Amino acid sequence: MDLSLTPAQEMLKSTAKDFVAQECPKTFVREMDEQGDGFSRTLWQKMADLGWAGMLIPEEFGGAGREFTDLAVLYEEMGRGLLPSPHFSSSVLCALILMEAGSPQQKQSLLPAIAKGEQILALALTEPDYGWEASQVTLSATQSGGGYRLSGTKLFVHDAHIADSLIVAARTRQGVNPRDGITLFLVDGNAAGLSKRVLTGFTGERQNELVFNNVSVTADRVIGAVDGGWGILEKVFEPATAVLCAYMVGGLQEVLEWTVAYGRTRQQFGVPIGTFQRVQDHVVEIVNHLDAARWTTYEALWKLDTHQTGVTEAVAVAKAVTSEAYERGTFHSHEVHAGIGISKEYGLHLYTKKARTLYSYLGDPTFHRKRIASLLAM
Amino acid sequence: MDFAQTYTAEQETFRKEVQQWLDANLPPNLEIPPTFEDYSDELYRMGRDFRRKLGEKGWHAPTWPKDIGGGGLTTDHAIVIGEELSKRKIPTVPDAFGLCAPAISAWGTDEMKRDILPRMLRGEIIVWQCFTEPEAGSDLASLKMRAVKDGDDYVISGQKIFVGYKFGADYLYTLAVTDQTAPRHQNISAFLVPADAPGVDIQSLELIAGGGKRTIFYDDVRVPATLRIGDEGKGWWVAQTTLELEHGGTGRVGARESLIDRIIGYAKGHTAGGQPATKDPQAQQTLVDLYIGSHIGRLFNLRNYWMRTSGRKFVHEGSENSLFGKTYAPKLAAKVLDVLGPYALLSDTHYGPLKGEVENQQREATSTHPGGTPEIQRVIIARRMGLSRTPQEMQGSRDVAGTSTH
Numbered sequence: 001m002d003l004s005l006t007p008a009q010e011m012l013k014s015t016a017k018d019f020v021a022q023e024c025p026k027t028f029v030r031e032m033d034e035q036g037d038g039f040s041r042t043l044w045q046k047m048a049d050l051g052w053a054g055m056l057i058p059e060e061f062g063g064a065g066r067e068f069t070d071l072a073v074l075y076e077e078m079g080r081g082l083l084p085s086p087h088f089s090s091s092v093l094c095a096l097i098l099m100e101a102g103s104p105q106q107k108q109s110l111l112p113a114i115a116k117g118e119q120i121l122a123l124a125l126t127e128p129d130y131g132w133e134a135s136q137v138t139l140s141a142t143q144s145g146g147g148y149r150l151s152g153t154k155l156f157v158h159d160a161h162i163a164d165s166l167i168v169a170a171r172t173r174q175g176v177n178p179r180d181g182i183t184l185f186l187v188d189g190n191a192a193g194l195s196k197r198v199l200t201g202f203t204g205e206r207q208n209e210l211v212f213n214n215v216s217v218t219a220d221r222v223i224g225a226v227d228g229g230w231g232i233l234e235k236v237f238e239p240a241t242a243v244l245c246a247y248m249v250g251g252l253q254e255v256l257e258w259t260v261a262y263g264r265t266r267q268q269f270g271v272p273i274g275t276f277q278r279v280q281d282h283v284v285e286i287v288n289h290l291d292a293a294r295w296t297t298y299e300a301l302w303k304l305d306t307h308q309t310g311v312t313e314a315v316a317v318a319k320a321v322t323s324e325a326y327e328r329g330t331f332h333s334h335e336v337h338a339g340i341g342i343s344k345e346y347g348l349h350l351y352t353k354k355a356r357t358l359y360s361y362l363g364d365p366t367f368h369r370k371r372i373a374s375l376l377a378m
Numbered sequence: 379m380d381f382a383q384t385y386t387a388e389q390e391t392f393r394k395e396v397q398q399w400l401d402a403n404l405p406p407n408l409e410i411p412p413t414f415e416d417y418s419d420e421l422y423r424m425g426r427d428f429r430r431k432l433g434e435k436g437w438h439a440p441t442w443p444k445d446i447g448g449g450g451l452t453t454d455h456a457i458v459i460g461e462e463l464s465k466r467k468i469p470t471v472p473d474a475f476g477l478c479a480p481a482i483s484a485w486g487t488d489e490m491k492r493d494i495l496p497r498m499l500r501g502e503i504i505v506w507q508c509f510t511e512p513e514a515g516s517d518l519a520s521l522k523m524r525a526v527k528d529g530d531d532y533v534i535s536g537q538k539i540f541v542g543y544k545f546g547a548d549y550l551y552t553l554a555v556t557d558q559t560a561p562r563h564q565n566i567s568a569f570l571v572p573a574d575a576p577g578v579d580i581q582s583l584e585l586i587a588g589g590g591k592r593t594i595f596y597d598d599v600r601v602p603a604t605l606r607i608g609d610e611g612k613g614w615w616v617a618q619t620t621l622e623l624e625h626g627g628t629g630r631v632g633a634r635e636s637l638i639d640r641i642i643g644y645a646k647g648h649t650a651g652g653q654p655a656t657k658d659p660q661a662q663q664t665l666v667d668l669y670i671g672s673h674i675g676r677l678f679n680l681r682n683y684w685m686r687t688s689g690r691k692f693v694h695e696g697s698e699n700s701l702f703g704k705t706y707a708p709k710l711a712a713k714v715l716d717v718l719g720p721y722a723l724l725s726d727t728h729y730g731p732l733k734g735e736v737e738n739q740q741r742e743a744t745s746t747h748p749g750g751t752p753e754i755q756r757v758i759i760a761r762r763m764g765l766s767r768t769p770q771e772m773q774g775s776r777d778v779a780g781t782s783t784h
Contacts, residue, residue: 002380003684069379260763264772271769280760284701287759291698295677296670302381317670369666370659376642376669378656 020081038206048117061111072246079250089159094121101224122163124154135178141170160208184229204354245297245322282332289325320368326355413738433500447496485608503548525554544590566613587745694762701755704746711743
C-alpha cells in the first residue's frame with residue numbers, strides 16, 4: 001500500500017500548477033466563460049505543445065501513452081484553475097473511443113492530430129430525453145446507398161461548436177435490447193444538413209444543440225462494428241468518468257482554500273467570521289466531501305490502471321460521491337462567502353456553474369447509484 | 379498509488395503460524411454475540427482467559443517490546459494478528475490497554491513500567507479510562523474530581539460517569555484536580571487507582587447503548603503518590619498522549635463495516651408492498667447511498683493507517699475519520715427505518731432482523747459521544763484548517779488550508 005504520487009506524477013503536478021498559475025488567471029477564466037467560443041486556441045496549442053493533448057494516446061500515434069492516474073494528476077490542476085479547453089471531449093472521450101475501436105486508418109489519420117491539438121473532436125451522445133442509458137439514444141441512422149443518413153437531435157453536446165469532427169452515436173437498428181443497434185459515426189463538424197446552436201444559461205461549459213437533417217455519412221466513417229457502439233462507449237466511459245472526477249476534485253480543493261482564506265480574513269462583529277462555529281461547519285462539510293471524492297476517485301483510477309476487479313463499481317461510487325461533493329461544496333462555500341460569492345468579479349460562481357454542469361455529465365448520482373444497485377443484484 | 383494491502387512472504391508464513399496457534403488455543407463458541415445484552419459472564423471469562431494466553435504468546439500487544447510484556451514484533455506482524463483475530467470475531471475488551479499504556483510508557487514511573495505496564499500488555503489486567511464526569515464531558519478540563527495530598531498518599535473524591543464496561547477492571551486511569559488554585563489545564567494530575575481500593579464504588583447505569591458503561595463514586599479513596607502518572611499538574615498532557623489516538627488517528631486496514639451488506643442481503647428477502655424491499659427504486663437509492671458511505675469509511679481508515687505506518691503527519695484526518703463514523707451510524711439507523719419500517723426496531727426472535735443486530739444498531743447509533751462528540755471533532759477539523767474560536771488562536775494556526783493531497 002502506498003497512497004503517494006510517484007516522482008513523475010509529482011513533477012507533472014508541479015508543471016501543471018505553474019502552467020495554470022501563469023496562463024490561466026481568474027480574469028482569463030471569466031473572459032472565456034463570458035465571450036466567444038469559451039476557449040483560446042493559443043492556450044490550447046500551448047497545452048498540446050506540453051504533450052497534454054496526447055497523454056493517453058499511445059506513442060506509436062504520437063502520444064505519451066500514460067496511465068489514467070497520471071492524467072488525473074494533471075486534471076486536478078486543470079480543475080483547480082478551471083482551465084478552459086476541449087481536452088476532455090477530444091483527448092479523453094474521443095481519443096479513447098478511437099483507441100478502443102477505430103480502424104487502423106482512422107487511428108492513423110486522427111490520433112496523431114488529436115495528440116498535436118490540430119484536430120478537435122467531440123462526442124454527440126445525449127438527446128432531448130437526457131440521460132446516459134442506451135435506451136435514450138434515438139437519433140436514427142438509415143442506410144442509403146453505400147452509406148448512412150443521420151436524422152434527429154443531440155443535446156448537451158460539449159464542445160461541438162469548436163469540433164472539427166464529431167463522434168455521433170446513432171440508432172441503426174431497433175431491437176428488444178436497447179444496447180444493441182447503436183453505431184458510432186465520425187461526422188464532419190461542418191457536414192451539410194447539420195446545424196449547431198450553443199445553449200445559454202447558468203452553464204459551466206459550452207454545450208450545444210445539434211440538429212441532424214439527413215446528414216450523409218459514408219460507410220468508412222463507422223467506428224467499430226455496426227450496431228456495436230454501446231459496448232465501446234461503456235468501456236470508454238469508465239476511465240473517462242474517473243478522470244472527470246479528478247477534475248472536479250481539483251475544483252473543490254480550490255473552493256476549500258478560497259473558503260478558508262475568506263473565513264480567516266473577512267471581519268464581522270469585529271472578528272474574522274472563521275471564528276464562528278456555524279461558519280466553521282461549512283468548511284468542515286467541504287473538507288469531508290472533498291476527501292470522500294478524492295479517495296474514491298483515486299481508488300477507481302488505481303483499479304483501472306492496475307486492472308483490479310470491481311472497476312465498474314468503483315467508478316460509479318466515485319462519480320456519485322464526487323458529483324455530490326462538488327455541488328455541496330460550492331453550496332457551503334456560497335454560505336460562507338454570502339454577498340461577495342455572487343460577484344462575477346470574485347468568480348466563485350465559475351466553480352458553482354462547473355460543479356452543476358458536471359453533476360449530470362456522464363451520469364448523475366442517482367444514475368450511478370442505480371448502477372451499483374444492479375451490480376449488487378437488488 | 380497502490381491501494382492494495384499486500385503481504386510479504388514472511389507475513390504469509392507468520393499468518394500460518396497464527397492460524398495454527400488459534401486453531402489449537404481458541405476455545406470453541408468464543409464469538410462476539412450479535413448484541414451486547416447477549417454478552418454473558420461466562421463468555422467474558424472465556425474471553426479473558428483467552429486474552430491471557432494471547433498475552434503469554436506476546437500477541438496481545440505485538441509491537442510493544444518483549445521485556446515489558448509485548449511481542450517485540452513489527453507492524454507487519456501486528457497486521458496479520460489483527461486480521462486473524464478479527465476474522466474469528468473474538469470478543470475483546472474495549473480499551474483494555476490501548477489508551478493507557480502509551481501514557482504510562484511516556485509518563486509513568488519506573489515501577490509502573492516494571493510492574494503494571496507488562497501485566498496490561500500481557501492481557502492480565504484491565505484498565506478503564508476514567509475521564510468524563512457528570513459536569514465535564516466535552517469540556518474535559520473543567521473536571522471537578524479532587525485529589526488532595528496527604529503524606530505519601532492522595533485522597534480522591536468525586537464521580538466519574540459513562541466510563542468502563544459491563545465487566546470489571548483492575549485499575550482506573552483517573553484524572554483529578556490536584557491544585558484548586560492553578561489555572562485551567564495546569565491543575566490536573568493523572569492516577570492509576572486500584573479498582574478494589576476502599577471507597578471506590580462502581581455502579582451500573584441503565585443505558586440504551588455503549589456496552590454497559592458505568593458510573594464510579596470515589597469516596598475518600600486513598601492512593602499512594604507512586605501511582606500518579608507524570609508530575610503533579612501534568613495530567614492534562616498525560617491525557618493528551620492518548621486523545622489523538624482516540625480521535626480516529628489510528629486507522630485500520632481491512633474490509634468495510636459490513637452491517638450494510640447484511641442489511642441489503644436481509645432486505646432482498648424482506649417483503650414490502652408485495653415485492654422484495656430492494657425492488658423499490660427509492661429503497662435502492664437509500665441502501666446504495668449507505669453502501670457507498672461504508673466504502674468511504676473504509677477508505678478514510680485505510681488512508682489514516684497508511685499515513686500512520688508511513689510516518690506522515692496528521693492534519694485533520696484523525697478527526698475526519700472519527701466524524702465520518704459518528705455521522706454514518708445515525709444516518710444508517712434513520713435510513714434503515716425507511717427500508718425496513720418498524721421491523722428495524724425489533725429484537726424479537728421471530729421478527730427481528732439479523733438476530734437483533736439491526737435493533738442493536740438503532741440504539742448504538744444514539745451514542746456518538748465516546749472519544750469526543752461529532753461537534754468536538756468538527757471543532758478540531760476547523761482548527762486544523764486554520765479556523766479557531768478566537769482571532770488570537772487563529773493567528774497561531776495554519777495559514778494555508780490543506781487536506782491530505784497524497
